[in-house]
Amino acid sequence: MDYKGENEMGQRVALVTGGVGGIGTEIVHTLAKAGYKTGSTYASFEANKIDGWQKPLKAEGLDVQLFEADVSDFASCEKMAKAVEEKMGPVDILVNCAGITRDSTLKKMPVENWNLVIQVNLNSVFNVTRQFFPGMLDRNWGRIINIASMNGQKGMFGQSNYAATKGGMHGFTMSIAQEGARNAVTANCISPGYTATEMMLAIPEKVMEGIKKGIPMQRLAEPREIAAAVKFLASDDAAYITGVNLDVNGGMWMHH
Numbered sequence: 331m332d333y334k335g336e337n338e339m340g341q342r343v344a345l346v347t348g349g350v351g352g353i354g355t356e357i358v359h360t361l362a363k364a365g366y367k368t369g370s371t372y373a374s375f376e377a378n379k380i381d382g383w384q385k386p387l388k389a390e391g392l393d394v395q396l397f398e399a400d401v402s403d404f405a406s407c408e409k410m411a412k413a414v415e416e417k418m419g420p421v422d423i424l425v426n427c428a429g430i431t432r433d434s435t436l437k438k439m440p441v442e443n444w445n446l447v448i449q450v451n452l453n454s455v456f457n458v459t460r461q462f463f464p465g466m467l468d469r470n471w472g473r474i475i476n477i478a479s480m481n482g483q484k485g486m487f488g489q490s491n492y493a494a495t496k497g498g499m500h501g502f503t504m505s506i507a508q509e510g511a512r513n514a515v516t517a518n519c520i521s522p523g524y525t526a527t528e529m530m531l532a533i534p535e536k537v538m539e540g541i542k543k544g545i546p547m548q549r550l551a552e553p554r555e556i557a558a559a560v561k562f563l564a565s566d567d568a569a570y571i572t573g574v575n576l577d578v579n580g581g582m583w584m585h586h
């Protein structure tokens with residue numbers, strides 16, 4: 331029997347990695363509010379944020395499940411996936427949002443910062459998607475949504491590690507989009523431009539001023555504007571969209 335998710339078998343299940351971060355928090359909020367049974371992973375070093383993070387969700391009556399995982403570690407993701415499916419059921423919608431920056435010019439970049447960013451931003455996408463993709467294929471419905479970056483499309487001074495992961499994420503996405511298509515499993519990237527989150531605080535003020543001047547919309551993205559794109563790609567209305575890299579960048583980078 332074809333799996334029809336919320337239409338015939340109850341609520342669809344969504345899982346967000348990096349769901350307690352700047353963009354992730356808004357993705358979790360938006361999906362939970364849209365009626366999905368929503369879960370989020372968090373890293374052990376974020377444990378102290380959890381109570382404060384859950385407060386506004388609870389105040390809105392939204393019940394979000396949390397799962398500790400090191401997304402850069404395959405075994406940890408296997409364990410997490412088991413816990414997720416036991417608690418929430420099979421995952422229909424996976425949003426890979428966990429990501430970090432360790433910016434520096436290549437000539438100053440320590441190998442540790444190259445490896446760390448590859449592990450956390452790119453290997454994580456394999457580690458997590460590998461857990462849930464086969465089940466989506468079996469049930470003939472699924473959504474993989476990977477949060478990439480405009481800087482993975484155009485490159486950025488000081489971000490050779492980060493841009494490599496975000497560009498790599500899109501290659502991965504296009505490949506699994508082809509593998510999933512016949513089973514109605516879509517895979518897409520979203521590439522945000524500069525978004526108002528804590529990640530921006532690492533950018534020197536002088537550099538930030540220059541960046542703002544280069545944004546046609548003359549402002550940063552709000553996290554909820556990224557979340558709105560996730561909500562659309564997760565929906566049945568987006569069933570025929572797969573393998574794309576959706577720009578949400580205020581017009582800062584346009585390409586064909």
Ligand code: CAA
Nearest residue numbers: 431433434435479480481487488523524529532533534537
């Ligand atoms: N283009 C050209 N030259 C630049 C430049 C740029 N974008 N940024 C810096 N430079 C120049 C500086 O003017 C400076 O020149 P001089 O030596 O002639 O003065 C030289 O490069 C060295 O710059 P810094 O003094 O800043 O060098 P640093 O080693 O202290 O720092 C840096 C370099 C780490 C790249 C720092 O400038 C930085 O953090 N830049 C911000 C990078 C950035 O935008 N990251 C995006 C984070 S947000 C994100 O990633 C989310 C997303 O997906 C969009």
